[in-house]
Amino acid sequence: MASAASPLSEPRVLAHAKRRLFPADADDGYAVVDTQFSSDRWLANESIDPAITDELAPFNHVRVGSGYPDLVGVRLLSDELLAVDRLGDDPPLVVVEAKGHTNRRDADVERGIVQAYDRLHEANAAYVAVPADTVSQSARTLARELNVGVLGVAPDGTVDPVETPRVVGNRTTTETTAIRFQAGAQGVAGKSFGLNHPKNYLAYPLAVSHERDTERVLAEHVVRATDDARTGAAFLNLIDDQPASPRLTPLGREVVRFALREYGSVEAAIATFDDWKRSRERFCDLAPKWGMLTRRVVYDYPATQLLVEELQHMHEDGISEPSLPDVVAYLHELHPSFTVELFVRGDDDVRSRVLNADGELQREPLTDGEVYHSPTVFQLKAVLYHAGILTSRGAEPSNLDPASDVWALRESV
Structure with missing residues (x-):
């Protein structure tokens, strides 16, 4: 990517920092990098290695505070990256500003710290990622005063926390909500819908409540693609998809209550799904009450x-x-x-x-x-x-x- 004179240019620093905070093999979290890094060139005379571009993707232009951080993401971070315990159980919204060497000067660490600090109005934790050999004592003091974490990046890609930030509360905007949305169970970037008829998802809470095996009941009365039905039910917040056994959410319990009120039992309710197999008719016309329930469920998305x-x-x-x-x-x-x-x-x-x-x-x-x-x-x-x-x-x-x-x-x- 960059020339030998600038082995730790900004895109490379950011790629290493992203790998540290949001490892590719993690099954939680989501992060985007600003669109300025999607170009095949950095500054006037530096190209970006396509492998670095792949690591930085996906790209989006997300406003946080008064500007656009280099990286915005949501993930539960390890304790060594934070100064104190987290606020609540929700994963923090994290922003990163990266600074790297150029052919003309070293990384402007203190400017990066101030930029990261500006994002704390709408973020829970802010970091500046910089070449490790550019972090001065005055920069560390400034970072501590402003509650900004400093990630020191070594030429071999090792990233160590030089200063760790405290997690703070923030105000949520539509823009930051977009990243929280993708990081959660209902984001479309990961697992979501595998089936295109809502009956397959509405039936799942009934199958969970049934006295017989959940998957067998679902396959018998509703759909054989039980894994897709389970994933979609979690996506629509009908179940809390635990590794061992799914649990009904409040919305899922409301589906069961509806079934009991209309049919008297879960068994009688789920048996009606047999009549709807392979139907092409709009669900709200085929089964109006179930259609209204579908409307309520999907409005919760x-x-x-x-x-x-x-x-x-x-x-x-x-x-x-x-x-x-x-x-x-x-x-x-x-x-x-x-x-x-x-x-x-x-x-x-x-x-x-x-x-x-x-x-x-x-x-x-x-x-x-x-x-x-x-x-x-x-x-x-x-x-x-x-x-x-x-x-x-x-x-x-x-x-x-x-x-x-x-x-x-x-x-x-």
Whole structure:
């Protein structure tokens, strides 16, 4: 990537820091790197090794405080990276500013510390990542005074905490919520929907409550893809998917209460699912009461209300049948980070096409179905259709024609 004169340039420093804070083999957490690092060049005369770009992906342009940190992520960090115990059980929102050597000067550590400090208004922990040999005593003193962690990066990629920050409370914005959304169980970046009919997910709490084996009951009455049903039920917050045995969430218990009220028993309720196998009819028309329950469940999903409200606003603006690119462009103006995380795949080549180095949305790539997250444009859209919220089903990205894919409310007000 960079020339031999600058072995620890900013992209490389950031890649090492990301690997330390958000290791690839971790099964928790999510982080994005600012779009300025998606370019194949750094400064005027330095190229970025494609392997470094791959490590830095996915990219997004997330505003935190008064600027755009080099990295924003959410993860429970090890104790050695923090000065005191965490606040509560929620993983902290972490920001990182990176500084590296250039051909003209050493890393500006103190400037990085001040930039990281500015992000603490909306972050729980802030770090500056810099070459280890550039950290002076005065920089360490400044970092301690401002509650900014310092990560010293060695030429071999080793990253050691030189100063550790305290976790602080913050205020949440739509932009930082986008990263928390992706880091949680309901983010579309990881496991989410594998099936496109909501009945398969609504049935799972019933199967959990059934006296017989959960998977067997589900396969017998509802769907054989029980793993996908379980994952989707967790995605919709119907179950807390524990390694040993899933537990019902309050929303999942409400599904069971509905079944008991309507059918008298879990057995009688889940037996009705036999009648709906292979049906192509909209669920809210086929089984209106279950359709209303589906609507309630899907409204609990973090992205639904935002989508519905903005589609309503588009209708009021005279855009009654917006295409998928229309929706993404419209949403990006109002909720840029959330829109990218919800709709656009995290691959570095995809994000680099959809967002330029300044984080500006590029409209032309949005006509390619392959740039979209399948859980959003296929499965989530199908669930919203069956709940009676949208007018049309979704489609797999490989079969998707974004320009003709309409996202319109079934009832606009």
